[in-house]
Amino acid sequence: MPSRTVLHRSLPERGLLLLLVLVLLEGSLLPLGAASSPDTSSRQADVDNHKVPEENHNFTKKAFPVLDFSYDHIQVPFEISLWVLLASLMKLGFHLIPRLSNIVPESCLLIVVGLLVGGLIKVVGEQDPPKLDSKLFFLVLLPPIILDAGYFLPIRPFMENLGTILMFAVVGTIWNAFFIGGLLYAVCQIQPSNPSILHQLDLLSCLLFGSIISAVDPVAVLAVFEEIHINELLHILVFGESLLNDAVTVVLYHLFEEFAAVGSMTVLDAFLGVISFLVVSLGGVLVGAIYGILAAFTSRFTSHTRVIEPLFVFVYSYMAYLSAEMFHLSGIMALIACGAVMRPYVEANISHKSHTTIKYFLKMWSSVSETLIFILLGVATVDGKHLWNWTFVSVTVILCLVARVIGVVGLTFIINKFRIVKLTTKDQFIIAYGGLRGAIAFSLGFLLNKEHFPLRDMFLTAIITVIFFTVFVQGMTIKPLVDLLAVKKKQEAKRSINEEIHTQFLDHLLTGIEDICGHYGHHHWKDKLNRFNKKYVKKCLIAGERSKEPQLIAFYHKMEMKHAIELVESGGGSKLPSALPSTVSMQNIQPKKPPPAKPVERVLPQLPKAKEEEIRKILRSNLQRTRQRLRSYNRHTLVADPFEDRFSDLLLKKQRMIEMEKRIKEMNNYLTVPTGPPDSPTLSRARLASDPQSYSVKPTLANVPTIQVDLASPDSADSVTLLDENRQADQRGREAEDQGLTMKPPSGPSKHKRAGEADEAKEQQKLLRCLSDPGPSADEDEDDAFLP
Amino acid sequence: MGSSFSRNKIPNQAELMQETGFSAAHLLRLHERFEILDKDSKGHLSPEDFETIRELAINPIGGRIIGAFFSAGQETVDFSTFVRILAHFHPMDPNRTKNGAQQEAANSRTKKLRFVFQLYDMDRDGKISREELLQVLRAMLGLTVTEEQLQSITERAIQEADLDRDDAISFDEFKKVRGLMAVVPWRPESRLGGSQWKKLTSIRR
Numbered sequence: 001m002p003s004r005t006v007l008h009r010s011l012p013e014r015g016l017l018l019l020l021v022l023v024l025l026e027g028s029l030l031p032l033g034a035a036s037s038p039d040t041s042s043r044q045a046d047v048d049n050h051k052v053p054e055e056n057h058n059f060t061k062k063a064f065p066v067l068d069f070s071y072d073h074i075q076v077p078f079e080i081s082l083w084v085l086l087a088s089l090m091k092l093g094f095h096l097i098p099r100l101s102n103i104v105p106e107s108c109l110l111i112v113v114g115l116l117v118g119g120l121i122k123v124v125g126e127q128d129p130p131k132l133d134s135k136l137f138f139l140v141l142l143p144p145i146i147l148d149a150g151y152f153l154p155i156r157p158f159m160e161n162l163g164t165i166l167m168f169a170v171v172g173t174i175w176n177a178f179f180i181g182g183l184l185y186a187v188c189q190i191q192p193s194n195p196s197i198l199h200q201l202d203l204l205s206c207l208l209f210g211s212i213i214s215a216v217d218p219v220a221v222l223a224v225f226e227e228i229h230i231n232e233l234l235h236i237l238v239f240g241e242s243l244l245n246d247a248v249t250v251v252l253y254h255l256f257e258e259f260a261a262v263g264s265m266t267v268l269d270a271f272l273g274v275i276s277f278l279v280v281s282l283g284g285v286l287v288g289a290i291y292g293i294l295a296a297f298t299s300r301f302t303s304h305t306r307v308i309e310p311l312f313v314f315v316y317s318y319m320a321y322l323s324a325e326m327f328h329l330s331g332i333m334a335l336i337a338c339g340a341v342m343r344p345y346v347e348a349n350i351s352h353k354s355h356t357t358i359k360y361f362l363k364m365w366s367s368v369s370e371t372l373i374f375i376l377l378g379v380a381t382v383d384g385k386h387l388w389n390w391t392f393v394s395v396t397v398i399l400c401l402v403a404r405v406i407g408v409v410g411l412t413f414i415i416n417k418f419r420i421v422k423l424t425t426k427d428q429f430i431i432a433y434g435g436l437r438g439a440i441a442f443s444l445g446f447l448l449n450k451e452h453f454p455l456r457d458m459f460l461t462a463i464i465t466v467i468f469f470t471v472f473v474q475g476m477t478i479k480p481l482v483d484l485l486a487v488k489k490k491q492e493a494k495r496s497i498n499e500e501i502h503t504q505f506l507d508h509l510l511t512g513i514e515d516i517c518g519h520y521g522h523h524h525w526k527d528k529l530n531r532f533n534k535k536y537v538k539k540c541l542i543a544g545e546r547s548k549e550p551q552l553i554a555f556y557h558k559m560e561m562k563h564a565i566e567l568v569e570s571g572g573g574s575k576l577p578s579a580l581p582s583t584v585s586m587q588n589i590q591p592k593k594p595p596p597a598k599p600v601e602r603v604l605p606q607l608p609k610a611k612e613e614e615i616r617k618i619l620r621s622n623l624q625r626t627r628q629r630l631r632s633y634n635r636h637t638l639v640a641d642p643f644e645d646r647f648s649d650l651l652l653k654k655q656r657m658i659e660m661e662k663r664i665k666e667m668n669n670y671l672t673v674p675t676g677p678p679d680s681p682t683l684s685r686a687r688l689a690s691d692p693q694s695y696s697v698k699p700t701l702a703n704v705p706t707i708q709v710d711l712a713s714p715d716s717a718d719s720v721t722l723l724d725e726n727r728q729a730d731q732r733g734r735e736a737e738d739q740g741l742t743m744k745p746p747s748g749p750s751k752h753k754r755a756g757e758a759d760e761a762k763e764q765q766k767l768l769r770c771l772s773d774p775g776p777s778a779d780e781d782e783d784d785a786f787l788p
Numbered sequence: 789m790g791s792s793f794s795r796n797k798i799p800n801q802a803e804l805m806q807e808t809g810f811s812a813a814h815l816l817r818l819h820e821r822f823e824i825l826d827k828d829s830k831g832h833l834s835p836e837d838f839e840t841i842r843e844l845a846i847n848p849i850g851g852r853i854i855g856a857f858f859s860a861g862q863e864t865v866d867f868s869t870f871v872r873i874l875a876h877f878h879p880m881d882p883n884r885t886k887n888g889a890q891q892e893a894a895n896s897r898t899k900k901l902r903f904v905f906q907l908y909d910m911d912r913d914g915k916i917s918r919e920e921l922l923q924v925l926r927a928m929l930g931l932t933v934t935e936e937q938l939q940s941i942t943e944r945a946i947q948e949a950d951l952d953r954d955d956a957i958s959f960d961e962f963k964k965v966r967g968l969m970a971v972v973p974w975r976p977e978s979r980l981g982g983s984q985w986k987k988l989t990s991i992r993r
Contacts, residue, residue, distance in 0.1 A: 501924070505849065516874075524843070552925075552941070741988050
């Protein structure tokens with residue numbers, strides 16, 4: 001091993017190394033030091049991006065600086081990095097104290113940290129504390145969170161409840177805004193005391209304040225609701241509302257802001273406001289959809305440049321957001337539309353590694369963003385200027401609550417007339433209680449112009465108080481309340497193939513019934529849209545063979561691939577023990593495609609028993625070879641992706657077959673054979689790490705040991721314990737809830753995947769460590785197709 | 789009541805309303821539809837009448853749906869049967885659920901699921917066998933998949949759902965499939981869209 005030899009020859013080597021480092025250091029500092037010398041020589045010696053301060057020392061000789069300190073020119077990136085690091089460390093810290101994170105939602109803890117940091121900054125006396133600048137917030141911090149939400153939005157529940165969600169978002173927010181604004185104005189007017197500053201507030205300012213404070217905040221909702229795991233319906237209702245009310249907020253905000261400056265508003269303006277609302281929301285969605293389609297179309301051609309596939313997703317989405325913001329349309333809706341539209345097509349086109357990348361990056365960015373937002377909120381609380389007015393603030397808080405409750409109850413009453421699955425009182429309570437306010441309200445308040453709104457500081461104080469109240473009080477108590485009220489929790493098991501089949505069957509059935517009734521209802525149009533999608537859109541946007549693949553088959557393939565990977569992880573391939581470490585390396589690193597793979601591929605479709613032995617031999621020999629390959633890669637070898645995917649897939653399939661052989665029982669020769677030519681992208685499209693939880697089997701078997709390939713098999717008992725602890729360790733905490741690569745294999749896989757693999761579980765513990773990593777919680781993944 | 793477009797009176801109207809929970813306006817609408825489908829004014833429907841519905845022809849399980857109306861070897865469907873079968877898709881009547889609401893709801897749901905189950909279980913033996921599931925999948929997926937894939941999927945589906953290992957899905961196992969219970973009840977005729985509906989339902993009971 002190379003490492004050993006280094007140690008032996010260490011001393012002289014180390015000395016040399018040290019010297020090298022010093023020289024390099026001096027080399028980099030030299031231009032810095034040279035700043036003190038006259039300009040001409042410094043220009044020559046300088047590297048271009050050294051911003052050296054111009055010093056007019058004419059040949060004054062200073063001692064040559066061996067070590068120099070120049071903070072200014074790295075200040076901004078340094079501070080940003082420091083903040084991000086702080087945020088991440090905080091996140092890390094919380095999960096090391098599980099009891100704390102069970103009681104207190106993360107958002108609260110982060111705000112507290114922010115308060116502390118803010119206090120620290122104040123104590124230190126720094127003049128310029130980092131503010132939750134609106135520009136920073138809206139352009140940098142918010143988009144990742146929204147994109148994450150939009151990309152992984154569960155389309156089907158969202159669409160099914162769209163009417164309800166829109167009602168809450170639009171009507172509810174308007175009601176809140178007017179109720180709060182109006183009553184605040186009334187309260188301010190009737191202030192008995194000596195000319196209270198409150199008398200300065202005119203109606204429009206109050207309405208503006210009302211509109212700022214009335215919007216339910218997606219960041220806060222996400223942060224809290226993710227930890228309480230309520231059932232899907234409530235989650236999508238509150239969350240959908242928080243996303244869609246952006247359009248309303250934007251319009252109301254701009255409307256009132258414009259006219260508060262002027263001082264009055266006419267009916268025409270109100271009418272224009274309504275039109276503006278339609279333009280803002282629909283325009284935002286349109287912009288997002290256009291960019292989404294562009295992204296989907298681009299992804300069709302990326303089969304040769306897999307490396308930059310995630311980039312397209314991110315950049316197109318961000319551009320959608322910025323374009324929408326440019327026209328003062330609703331950026332959030334654009335982002336959601338973009339993510340939701342592009343997802344089914346992009347996923348069909350990109351490699352599974354890209355999919356993993358996208359998922360992880362989105363989760364990472366959104367998590368960091370969220371953390372930063374809460375911390376900065378805390379800092380802003382301490383450092384910002386405040387104007388505390390007991391009446392105003394307390395009335396605001398009370399009115400927020402009251403308005404929310406009345407709004408939800410009233411709207412539910414109307415909505416329930418049209419809903420099939422009615423909202424119960426418990427549901428209404430949770431919806432009302434889940435109306436958290438967050439940083440968006442603060443940023444909007446921050447944006448207010450001081451001249452037009454002299455009481456801006458008071459507004460900000462009130463906003464912060466409401467945010468604190470909702471996040472702390474409501475955020476902390478919602479979990480025990482959910483338990484107390486026995487609200488239905490999220491079902492852990494995700495879609496099984498049965499569910500998929502039956503859902504499709506029901507769709508067809510209901511469409512048929514609607515046709516018989518002659519009624520063009522919900523299902524009819526959905527069916528038409530599906531047909532259109534299948535016929536035209538998919539052909540355009542999905543590359544190659546995938547475009548013809550029915551959704552059920554795609555689903556099935558996903559499941560199969562996941563199975564296969566699980567089996568490898570769990571210990572598929574006892575016959576190739578020595579090869580398995582290489583398997584790991586192969587999955588992470590791109591080997592060059594070995595020539596013998598070709599004959600194997602061609603053999604695959606037929607697969608008579610005789611050939612299996614040959615295949616096995618080939619595999620074994622290849623795997624031995626790869627172990628000796630260098631474990632390094634560069635950007636360009638990553639291009640070999642499609643082959644790599646296929647090869648590992650083939651491996652898995654081979655291993656499965658090998659196990660199958662071992663079984664002495666009636667062999668159903670039903671192998672999972674991919675359609676199409678051997679280079680069909682179907683194989684390489686396995687969405688492995690993406691949604692391991694999405695497709696495991698029925699709930700009843702969920703607590704059954706993880707590698708449960710055959711319930712009757714005595715072998716599986718061992719594998720149970722091994723994987724289980726792994727899984728449990730991962731399941732602590734939100735972030736660590738790994739369904740990244742340690743997947744729960746479904747409990748009843750088809751016959752040809754029976755457990756010989758269970759034996760090898762012991763050996764493969766190490767494998768798991770390599771492959772698994774705490775990833776974002778997968779329960780956010782609803783890997784539904786766009787139009788199921 | 790609203791304007792009567794139907795040529796004939798609806799037989800057993802009160803009884804049907806009571807039994808199925810449709811309102812008078814709904815029944816009227818359905819009767820009208822019945823008469824549109826019944827081209828020769830026979831007073832009952834035959835399979836050919838159903839097949840004229842264009843969308844049903846392209847529906848993968850259109851044949852099965854039509855078959856559901858003609859139970860037990862009957863050749864024709866009269867209006868009462870027509871309505872009764874469509875009643876499976878009617879949500880629980882609010883009047884009914886006042887007494888013993890939960891029980892009613894559960895029963896109603898079960899009835900609907902049983903209807904769906906029977907659409908799978910063509911030979912009415914109370915179980916969805918592998919062959920039957922295969923037929924359904926074949927119908928839904930068409931020609932785009934190979935036989936082996938179909939077999940695999942069927943295999944897997946049976947594996948997942950079949951709890952008692954008898955290689956077929958019984959009704960109880962069917963009920964347990966997650967998400968199915970959440971789908972019922974449906975209400976296709978009540979999501980009013982067309983203006984025709986509005987005309988007829990101007991006075992709703």
